[in-house]
Amino acid sequence: MYSVPDLQTFVTVAKCGGITSAAAEQGLSAATVSHRIVKLESALNVTLFHRNSRNFRLTDEGQVFLERVEAILEDLQQAEIEVGSRTPHLRGHLRVTLSPWILSRFVLPQLAVFRKQHPDLTLEFLAVDRFVSLVEEGQDCAIRVGKLSDSALIARKLSDNDRIVCASPGFLADHGEPTSIEELRDKPWVCLPWQTQHDVKDIRGRKRRMSVSRSIFVSNSDMLTSGALEGLGLAVKSRLAVKEELESGRLVEVMPGCLDAPDAPISFVYAAEGRAGRKIKSFYEFTKEAFRLGAGDFCARTNE
Numbered sequence: 597m598y599s600v601p602d603l604q605t606f607v608t609v610a611k612c613g614g615i616t617s618a619a620a621e622q623g624l625s626a627a628t629v630s631h632r633i634v635k636l637e638s639a640l641n642v643t644l645f646h647r648n649s650r651n652f653r654l655t656d657e658g659q660v661f662l663e664r665v666e667a668i669l670e671d672l673q674q675a676e677i678e679v680g681s682r683t684p685h686l687r688g689h690l691r692v693t694l695s696p697w698i699l700s701r702f703v704l705p706q707l708a709v710f711r712k713q714h715p716d717l718t719l720e721f722l723a724v725d726r727f728v729s730l731v732e733e734g735q736d737c738a739i740r741v742g743k744l745s746d747s748a749l750i751a752r753k754l755s756d757n758d759r760i761v762c763a764s765p766g767f768l769a770d771h772g773e774p775t776s777i778e779e780l781r782d783k784p785w786v787c788l789p790w791q792t793q794h795d796v797k798d799i800r801g802r803k804r805r806m807s808v809s810r811s812i813f814v815s816n817s818d819m820l821t822s823g824a825l826e827g828l829g830l831a832v833k834s835r836l837a838v839k840e841e842l843e844s845g846r847l848v849e850v851m852p853g854c855l856d857a858p859d860a861p862i863s864f865v866y867a868a869e870g871r872a873g874r875k876i877k878s879f880y881e882f883t884k885e886a887f888r889l890g891a892g893d894f895c896a897r898t899n900e
Contacts, residue, residue, distance in 0.1 A: 686717040693722040694739040697837040706886040737866040767827040786823035795856040
């Protein structure tokens with residue numbers, strides 16, 4: 597039979613990618629670490645690692661086991677803390693994926709407060725604009741923009757939001773303000789790589805697919821905002837992402853209502869069977885408050 601230390605060693609080997617580095621991390625001999633892994637595989641009757649001369653790589657079974665064991669060990673550690681000292685502090689590690697603009701504009705400005713409350717909880721942010729599978733990429737939770745597809749994930753709405761076309765006043769002075777879909781299409785644009793086509797509505801309300809060709813492409817949403825501010829072109833942005841720029845006049849909404857189905861609510865998402873428990877719940881509460889402070893009237897009322 598295996599023990600809690602065996603499970604802790606398994607997690608360390610998985611994270612370090614090898615016996616020697618895991619042994620150094622835990623202050624054990626390489627022989628002890630190797631013995632624990634062999635004992636664990638024997639008890640489970642499964643191969644947890646692909647082994648070669650350089651490193652250990654998790655098998656598919658090992659990856660599933662790691663996800664379960666990490667959560668169990670963190671829950672156990674948290675239970676020991678709460679029973680022993682009644683402290684509300686969280687411990688362990690939380691992985692969050694979100695768009696760069698949400699991280700820079702809503703999460704980071706308020707994060708110091710959360711860190712003071714939970715100094716022993718480490719946070720890892722995967723800030724990308726692409727869709728990230730929580731399971732496949734090992735993320736505990738996500739903050740997503742846009743309407744969600746039906747899935748086994750649990751979603752909590754953080755705020756209302758919509759997408760708009762915007763530009764700097766200087767750009768409009770130089771290139772003219774478009775008044776039709778044709779003029780909109782033919783202006784210079786700054787885009788994310790997948791934003792070359794947009795569903796729009798003409799003056800009669802008919803849905804059309806507009807292709808953008810005269811573009812500057814950037815790799816993330818924060819750079820998209822910077823490009824628009826610099827007068828490089830029109831941009832499609834979440835209204836919440838450029839709320840401050842719109843209020844200050846540094847960006848202007850162009851042809852309001854021209855985008856078809858512009859609603860893009862902000863949601864907090866996590867797996868229904870996740871075992872991260874209090875960590876996810878606490879980070880959700882923090883995120884909800886961060887949006888309340890940063891989004892103002894946009895922020896939606898959510899059910900507890």
